[in-house]
Amino acid sequence: MRNFSSDFRRLVRSLMIVTAITLGTSGMVSGQGAPADSTQAAGAAAPAAGGSAVNGDPVAGEALYKANCTSCHAINKRVLGPALAGINQKYNDEAYLIKWIKNAPAMVASGDERAVKIYEEYNKAAMTPFPQFSDDDVRNILAYIQVEGDKKPEATATGGTAGGGEGSADTGVSNFMIIGLIAVILIAFLVILVLNRVIATLERLLLNKGEAILAEEDEVEEEAKDKFAGLKRMAKNKKLVFFVVLGLVVLLASFGTVEMWNTGVHTGYQPVQPIKFSHQLHAGTNQIDCQYCHSGAWKSKNATIPSLNVCMNCHKYVQATEKYDGEISPEIKKIYTALDYNPETQAYGDNPRPIEWVRIHNLPDLAYFNHSQHVKVAGIDCQKCHGPIETMEEVYQYSPLTMKWCINCHRETEVKHEGNAYYDKVIAAHDQIKKGEKVTAAVLGGLECGKCHY
């Protein structure tokens, strides 16, 4: 029953998603087509208009810019450092800019007025010196900034509405879905109404031709009689009936057993989380070590969900603005909201609200599980229990977390005792008992009740 309901829910959910996607994409395609074109046109036109003193290769500059500058700067946005659009015009002195970019602290130290002003304005955060840059490198970067800077204002001007539209579309994906669903229901109603009309018309017609109908009905009944006769014949075949009944019983019994056996097992549990955090992106694409966020797993029983200050280590400046047309990603914004952090002023407010994640892996209270024992001492990969976490867009429960599952692993897994002095004495004692056999957790008492239940 539980399974049936969840199946049904899954069905509904997938239906909704399909509807939403079809409706949403069609809407977005039609809505975005024109502005995208105009952006490109503006981008192509801009350098010609404002490309006064820039002589570098924006393509080479792009690579350098993305590798070296993006952690502190954005083109149109103040991040850790100032927004860079228009610096060529603002300072209008290439040599001066090259000197500054290559060694900013020296500029500040030399007492350059403008450099000091910026330094003061940005909380005395010194800009990293880049002695490895050649003058041409810097020129290339400046060229790229010029190109991007010229392109962006218009892009945001036009794209502002598009971005806004998309923003509302994004927060309103569900709106789209709801509107879509209402439309579908309305259409369905219309169809039903039309059909009813048709049926009514047909009935009226039929009533007018009563005799004909009677004849037809007789025919139908005769056909039905024939059909029932076939069934009756089959019902008289006792062997067939026996096998059918047997089949049904076996089917029901096995279905029931499986169902009951798996009561309370939530493999595949994939709740909707308050933030659409993607392990696939963080652990998979970006290859961030699990330990960076789940530091508890190595020293505590709790793996710990990272506190938001850990998120902020990166997301203070990683804001995925490139994906959202210069806007901060709405998901990253949720971190800021939770911390009451203002990305503009980089100040924390006093109204933080903790994020309530939905716990996916739930062990009953009666079972004690310690991450550090398994991860640090036994050296088990996270994936062994949590599955291909680095490919999960949304995390789901991969393992059944049943006692049978625990026990099986304890039976099979060999204890990693080499180089751990704790085991020396224990293993030595065991060697006398179990010569040549592999030492599993079970051999060291890993199956005893009190190891997990106390």
Add this chain to the structure above:
Amino acid sequence: MESTKKYWKGLEELQKTPEFVENNKNEFSEPLPIEEVLEGTGLAAATPRRDFLKAMGFGLGAVTLAACSEAPVRKAVPYLIKPEDVTPGIPNYYASSYKGAGILVKTREGRPIKIEPNPSCPINGGGLDAQAQASVLDLYDVSKLKGPLLSGSEASWADVDSFVKGELNKVQASGKAIAIISSTVNSPSAKAVIADFITQYPATKHVTVDPVSYTGIIKANEASFGKAVLPQYHFEKAQVIVSFGADFLGTWISPTQFSKQYASNRDIKSLEAKRMSRHIQFESGMSTTGTNADSRIAIKVSEEGAAVLSLYAALTGAAVQGATLSNAGAASAIKLAAKELLNAKGAALVVSGSNDIATQTVVNAINAFLGAYGTTIDLDNPSYQYTGIDTDFNTLVADMNAGKVGAVFFLESNPVFTYPKSADLVNALGKVALKVSFADRQDETAAVCNVVATNHNYLESWGDANPVEGYYTLVQPTINPIYNTRQAEESLLVWSNNPVQEYYTYVKNNWVKTALVASGKTWDDVLQTGSVQLAAKPAGAYTFAGNVNTAAASIAQASKAIAKDVELQVYESVAIGSGAQANNPLLQELPDPVSKVTWDNYAALNPKYAESLGINQFDIVTLKGGDYSIDLPVLYQPGQAQGTVSVALGYGRVKAGKVGDAVGKNAYPFLSYINGTLQGVNSVSITKTGGFEELAQTQTHHSFEGRNVIREATFAEYKHDATHGSGNHGAKHKTYDLWNKYDQPGHNWVMAIDLNACTGCGACIVACNVENNVPVVGKDEVRRRREMHWLRIDRYYTFNEEGKKVTEEKEIEAIEGTMENVSVVHQPMLCQHCEHAPCETVCPVLATVHSSEGLNHMAYNRCVGTRYCANNCPYKVRRFNWFNYWNDSRFDNYLNNEFTQLVLNPDVTTRFRGVMEKCSMCIQRIQAGKLEAKIAKREIKDGDIKVACQQTCPTNAIIFGDANDPNSEVSKALKNERTYYVLEELNVQPGVGYMTKITNTGLQEA
């Protein structure tokens, strides 16, 4: 096995009363009402079939529906910004102190869950008493106020501040006095705060009033040696100790410290070196100290002074008035004690629990004669644990009555409850304009105050203490204030417009100025270690300059006044003490070390004496002394002196909170001023009321049915043959096993308990309760023998006739005459983790099984509650959960509320109704210790893992460790000649070894 001494837990066992025999037939006193259901109205009712079908139908439907529902969604809320030092799942420890005793506070995710002793504390040296262990629950007390009160209604701190300041200025202007009334303040910073307050308001007086004071000793020392101090006693240096009613192992001055000192001359190491102190106790009521004495002589309350005088006379040979004892037994015992004391001159110590200046003066004379000053008594490094002078408060009450006092502040003090003439005090307080209490709850005194400036719990506070000369401890907060409270010292700083308004800064400044300079340590050092110990001053010898003869006259007069009617002795009980922690259910349910009574105080009478008065056990009697009377149930207390009655203080609170209200009766009004000090002696009349109330006693629960479980020997026998009395002679019987032997290839966790070191104080019980989430069940459930304590301390009485073995029934009858000469053995009893555990073989569902580490595991979620195991356990250590104590409105007062449950240890499951539980040997600590070693890739060192009971034991009577490590403390202890196993003849092969109790009968054998 040679001992045929008869041991008994209570009179019902001695006399084999029918109820006792009946109750002991089964482990559980109340059978399940199966018969009733089958035979009675159950099935014969009109429509049992329909009801049955209805119930079954509903049940099936409900279960089906319940199975359909999704598992509940559980949220995980991480820190917003995680404190650097906190890792969820790993405890943090903070060094702090509780009443001057060094502690380590274990916190999990920012909430304190356990108090552990600080091993570096020179006072308690790694031990902690029951009250300190239980104090963590006070933090989560639901009866506390949530914010300050102004004229009885909730107010903001700003309002309170402006009101108090305004009133203070008015008082200042009127020229009336201001009084800060506190129990002993030995915190240097708090004293400085009060001094600053006095500077701001010069009319302020600081009056110290201790509920149970030691004024007698302080005043006597002033008279005898010119030093008005409470000295430090060194029981570890005393070879002969004579105590006149001083319960120094239970409640007297610094019991944990004294227990440790005392045991150092009686524990394994000392005995192996063939050294053992001799302890003679003269007292009227049976105290914890009395139960541990080698010789205990019951004397009447009125005879105590005469006994001290006759000891003085016997020692010095001087003729002193009143040095005669009518009690012939006591008189000869005094002569013997004098002889032994003389033999041990320089290593002798005489103490008296009396608060009478004259008695203490004579004691001083005796100690000076014995050369105790400079050796066993240190007047140069005094104790500041109690500095109250009784008359000060009397004077203040008189001033209040005269309208000379304009404002009073009550700091850690509840005199409306503890002052004997409470009504007078309330009356006098009516004439005071500003009355401020710093209580954390609306207690008896706070209820008559116009301001209650709710104080922090000590776990939320900054502070310090200077309990003894040269030793300074720090109190640091381990949790943010839970309610809208403010530290009392901070309130005083605010009200006195101190330039430093924050108490933390104040404490730190004070330390930087004083203790840090003197010790050369930094503030961070002290935060880490919790204390500073300065070099002790050399303890000098003192000559007695008092006057014994005037003292003798005064003693004689006072004795005469008491020696009428029935002589009453009021005392502090080990669990409840002065009553300040009366709202702590852990302490209320801690059985008294001697009487094993919980949740009540009672009138303790000698059984023979009570019989002569026609009073039965549990009869309610009226005790009337002066114009105060209380009704209390009677307890037959073997060892109680004839003609005396003992009543515990600290009970009978009316505004302690949900738990402590109306538990017992208040005995403070029986205290009386005699020669300027408040003394716990009085003369009362006893009359039966005709009522009957059964006390919730644990003594006869879990009986060993007369099996021989105690092994004893005298010190002389021990010196002759170390195995004496332990039954470890020659070859043992060949035993046969039905089972294959378990291998313990890794660890083999075992325990050794030294019966000679155990004083029965009960700290281990509370430590176990807090560590293992053991529920509190309340008075009614204890009466039904359903207490849940995993660890109990069995107290056995045996007749003792001064060294003679009393074995035969006839002889028992002969000496039963007075029921005064009993000696006591305390035996901590917990799951023995038997190799051949009888419980394991009878469990139908394999819920309790043996581990490869020598432990008897209990899987709660597997248990179906047949209770076969408990019935088959010869040690009676298994406990059945009759209720879901954590979620049952009947237990609302104890642990059934979300706030109090914050104290739970998250590493231990709370057990559900219908399952068995028992001592797990703190398996969570074993597992944690092993994991720590594994992570550090090292072997487990002996002492890495300490179980909760062992950790708190002040006398190290409990030793736990790995028997597979031949060098571990426990392996060595178990190889001791004294080691025996309880009921080893059953061949259950227990994992807990006991060591014989040795009694030093001293000269009596020579």
